[in-house]
Amino acid sequence: MFDVLIVGGGMVGASLAVALKPLKLKIGLIEAFNFGVAEQPSYDDRSIALSYGSSRIYQGMGLWHKLKNGVENIQYIHISDRGHFGATRLAATQEHVPALGYVVESRVLGKLLYDELSADNTIELLVPAKVFGVEQTADYAQVSLERAGVVDTVQTRLLVVSDGVNSTVRDLLGIATTRREYHQTALIANVTTAEQHRHTAYERFTPNGPLALLPLTEGRYSLVWTHRDEEVAATMALDDAAFLRKLQAEFGYRQGVFTKVGQRATYPLVLQKSVGEVAGRAVVIGNSSHALHPVAGQGLNLGLRDVATLADLLADAARTGADCGDADLLADYAQRRQPDYAAVLQYTDTLVRIFSNDFAPLGHARAGGLLAVDRVPWLRHWITRQSMGLRHRQARLSRGLGLAV
Template identity: 40%
Template sequence: MNSSTSHAGGVLIVGGGLVGASLAIALDAAGVATTLVEAAAPRTDAQPSYDERNLALARATVNGLAAIGVWPHAAAQATPIRHIHVSRAGEFGSARIDAAKHGVDALGWTLPARELGAALLRRLDACTRLTRFAPAKLESLEARSDGWRARISTVDGERVLDAALLVGADGTGSFVRGQLGIEAARHDYGQTLFVATVTPERDHANRAFERFSDEGPVALLPLVERRCGLVLTVPAEQAGEVAALDDAGFLALAQRRFGWRLGRLSRPGKRHPYAIHRVAAQRLTGPRAVLVGNAAQTVHPIGAQGFNLGLRDALTLAELVAVADDSGAPDVLERYAARRAPDREGTMAMSHGLVRLACLEQPALAPLRSLALLAHDRLSPLQRRLARHGMGFRGEPPRAVLERLP
């Protein structure tokens, strides 16, 4: 096999999913020489993360995507979320967040992951300081005094890549994380998530709903053409049974779990199941190396925080690297870990706590849960805090997410 070496003092990103691609674009925009290695071919039908999920993008996320030039390629397919309604089946409390009340036109936007993937690919094509290898397989990593050496296999033969900073953006089962010797705490929620699209009888009016129950959360997200993205969580032991349901049976289950707030649900799209696990790396950095996105933390999809959190990882890292003399220097990585800690820990605690509290079958908790929801609905300071965190503004966010939308 032919082999060649690429000598670079820049950044090597392993993983070109939603977060890895966003980081590559942000670094390119900042003028940082970057290499992106991705196992899948550069097509939306080949990249696993560009799938059928409907992403709830926080306002901060859309600000960030606009700042790096991705949002103009996706905006036409996005649906604004102007109202959020949170409730629990069989209990009296609920919480509502209204965009206008908080002085914004939208709390966030819903966008199919495949459409975001297509927008990222179009923006990647315009990058000028980025080298992409896709499809490519990472064969080995070797730590060196001034960075890392990676050996990859491509359709054109073996390549050897040198970089001052290694970034693991390669997902929940991160190869990079393992090579760095970083342990990860894992938790199996014993739940399976089904995503599909449905058409409600009544107009969703740009409202998003999250409803909790003993069986797990269910959400409806507004989409274009009056469709809604359905997110239905079931106990893992029931996943096979739910997957085998015909459309009528699946709709009946979704209707029972969600209720009739939008009338009858109809016209279900294809269902896609996802097992739900929590994976948290015990640290974010190693010698001249850093983890971002699901490689750093994979959270429960409750509250739709996964990509939103990962993008803030990427944009914070890009912001720090852009002004560094040495992208892999210890002080750069220390600042990254410190900047990300409040947001990361707060978001992970929120998602884990919500699923543990809101979905536990404990009747004694019912009045407390209802009172908590009512407090967030009626008390202005609590609602402002809930709205700010829901829009993705927590801790010290990257400057890019604070920019106003065009």
């Protein structure tokens, strides 16, 4: 019998498993694919934007000192609207923090989490395994899974569902979702510019959607370029030179000439939210609960705040010997997370709707808004704290504090 069984070993699920290690609980982690040691970093590594708040969560987990040499810090954020006057500039010095956020290759963070999962026998890894059934009683959840052709069942006091946007286990639990199609696709790649990035991130809004450049190690930028669904194939079909010319026309010359682009990939953009987080002794977190547009880089950071809040409540339960799957504990979790969900989903969705069109009068209003944020300290402070993940109730990990019982 597990105390906590996590389904999904991505960034959020693995982070929760590592966060719970000090609590002396019996923890299991189910993942559909084998974990593996990452190869040497390459130009084409996919990247993750970590908010300053997320860096404090990893600090509380005791991982930040191992990760910080593999990240690039964001000191400045420049926000503009293509074709309109006005911009907003955010700076770490204005908020008295070491950085507004950080950018890290997925493989760097993934390898660190895998090493932590494998460091001792605290966590039982059920890998690779696929879940095909869930049943619940008043005392436990029973999970049916298949490993190497062998069918087995395991039981747990608390089942944590973190197996992604198209979550199989969420569906097995009967938790519905609401979904909004943006009819947009994100094109991602690593690019290099003639000018050094100087720790500056850019969010440039265009009629097709936002275009973001995030500073990476080795002088690179991570590009997230939003396209209308019907237009992305044409951009993907361009050779590198033509691609860079098109990107230059969209972004401009603030960073000089774009000189290199790596491998490109795309993924569709949606807004999806589970209808509730709890079903019996099960709770959904991360992308299984919420999937966002990448504007403002909030997705993974929202999931890591799920981790921090749930770990906080489980630490309290471990201290008193309480049931990890207690209904009151899970209701408390859901209640604590709602304000953050509501604010972030509304924030990102509003940005997409306001900035992803070319209605002329609205363009002038947007320009005025950007100028107002740039010139009004309290408004700039509000936006910056939202971006850094610091506007809502802070769990212990979110304050950089450990969970040792």
